[in-house]
Amino acid sequence: MSDSAKPSESRRGFLKTTAGALAGAGALAQTAKGVAAGEAIKVGLVGCGGRGTGAAAQAIKADDFSELTAVADVDPERIDRSLEILDKRHPGKVKVEAERRYLGLDAFQKVIDSDVDVVLLATPPGFRPQHLRACIEAGKHVFCEKPVAVDAPGIRSVLKTVKLAQQKQLSLVAGFCWRYHDAIRGIFEKVHDGAIGDLVSYYATYYTSPVKPMPPATDRPEGMSDTEWQIRNWYNFGWLSGDSLIEQAVHSVDKVAWAMRDSPPESCVAVGGRQIPAHGGNIFDHFEVNYLYPGGVRAFVGCRQQAGCHNENSDYILGTRGRAIIGRRLAPHIIGERHWAYEGPKVDMYQQEHDELFRSIRRGEPLNDGERMTTSTLLAIMGRMAAYTGQEITWQQALESEESLVPEHIDWDAAHEVPGLAQPGITRFV
């Protein structure tokens, strides 16, 4: 990395502009206490879909005495299905009494209030800032799925919450799972170690098939409210998912951030649009973002969710003395003056996240992914802002954006209109 991009400086700048001075936070902090061996660690799950159920399975596997004691969702059938699967896989560790199966949009608070130690947040990301704040305020450790917000007000809220978690000595692990993957950790360690010289550019691909495609309006059951219809098809609505770049390709964006040592870019430009009928949803199905980092370093992130096209999920990191490649099938490797290929074991990164989280809770040594998870999420949101508006967007602009996608009050039974698809050149930056 060039001298002008000294990560530590940029990082400090970022913190200063976001959450105010942190001086003394460490001194004020309570001393973290571990959990005595043999004592149960009670887990609450918020969001019982496929990912939430997966996270719960990993959480109750991560520690000999971790157990699931409370769950929340908006759909009772999903709760039942989730618990049935979990009980089958981890008999004896699912102890969710009927009265601790909470239903509705306020159910997350009931899980938090139900005497759990750890909360797993796996709802659509639009709810995340609110849920995360409630967890940390109540003194709970958290596993927080990615992305952590869908707009800048959400990001600013999460940043405050992250500081609070630090002060309260709580563990906060984010579902940016590649950060817990041995091979990917290995290659980024090499890159940071100078194995490819100074970074020149980063090209990341996230070209896949559609995720949870929007059903046609004719599929909507009679009498179903806008809010329910949107939540049931959450991926297709910006206020719930943040759009495909933020909800899915954020994994690639996160690796870009990692390569740049989690320091922010100066600005970005992007193209994006939608080819597949939106059926009333309002997200794009393709983006290409070009980030400009200090010293002229560039990062390109392309994502597409269309069937029948070239699919790929790879990373090509170019440096002055070599290339680092995270390919589709080969172990991550480096080509150049210093050849290297990952040769360690294949570890389940989803399990690894929880193993490290629960170990930190057990030992009273809090982990906090808060800053980097927020940086990576804002990095993706910034790309969306640039694509939607067609304008160049600076990091500062993105951070200070007043655009709020998530309604202040969400009513399950209410009408709720969403804006149409963004139109680059016409849609204004807010």
Place this chain on the structure above:
Amino acid sequence: MRWGRTRILVLLATCAASVGAQQDADERALVESIRERIISTAPAEPGAAYDEAIAGSEISFRMLPIKGGEFEMGSPEAEPERKSDEGPRHRVRLDPFWMGMHEVSWDEYRIFMLRNSRRASDGDELVDAVSSPTPPYVEMSFGMGIKGFPAISMTQHAASKYAQWLSAKTGRYYRLPTEAEWEYACRAGSSAAYSFGTDAAELANYAWYADNAQETYHEIAKKEPNAWGLHDMHGNVWEWTLDQYAPMYETAGEVRVNPLVKAVELFPRVVRGGSWADDAPRLRCGAREASDEFWKMQDPQLPQSIWYHTDAQWVGFRLVRPVETPSVDEMYDAWNSALGLE
């Protein structure tokens, strides 16, 4: 009887919760109907090779006759690189069958795999009623090539459903080979480490493996076949068999006839033959590999997909067709060995 695909999908979801051993009534009725179609279809001449065309496409594949007979299954204890799960060596007798001359290619398998993505009907109720994969999220060849290349990364369930779909479509009974059938066909009369002998130096004439594959799979049937005309039994991709993996063979009695370790758990099941990613010893006729949950490690959802092993980019399969058409129960088991096991 009418077969709505939605109905079948709902059924699959429901029976996922029930006990595995129990047969599902509607699936059984579907298997019965397919069997009736098989019985009413003119049989091929036993002992002759034939080409099977997949209706509605330009694609066909070749089936080679494999005579019934006896062989020694497993590796002798003195064989270099032998592992303990390759024994004890024992006598096996098998009925005649046909076996795919090559591994199932993407050209064949994608017609089935992409049925739901294309919302395509086969224009045939019975065929449409066979459950088929959810649309894949990632491109399943991982950039290694499609036309002429072997299909990979499917679960054993997906491979079995392909066999069922193909059976409904053609009126000929296809299934995965048993482990015994696979080893018998791989050896093609040889009792050595490889079908061509013991010298791994010759392997490159017959197989794609770590030393010559350059970290990717290769087009099917580009290497020399074994003595019975079968290509890529050694290497290219591991091939699914029907059996549950057991760490040693059951050898009670003098000779085991058409043996099969019936699967009662989802993992582990047996794959055979080694792949582009393996070293020579893993390609030996007797070498075995057990499937693992890790093969879908990248799927963060629970339940995980029943169709894809995204992390197993070295697993494929080929099909067999027994000469004798078996009972409904046997067909049901061969096509539904994952049903109800989550």
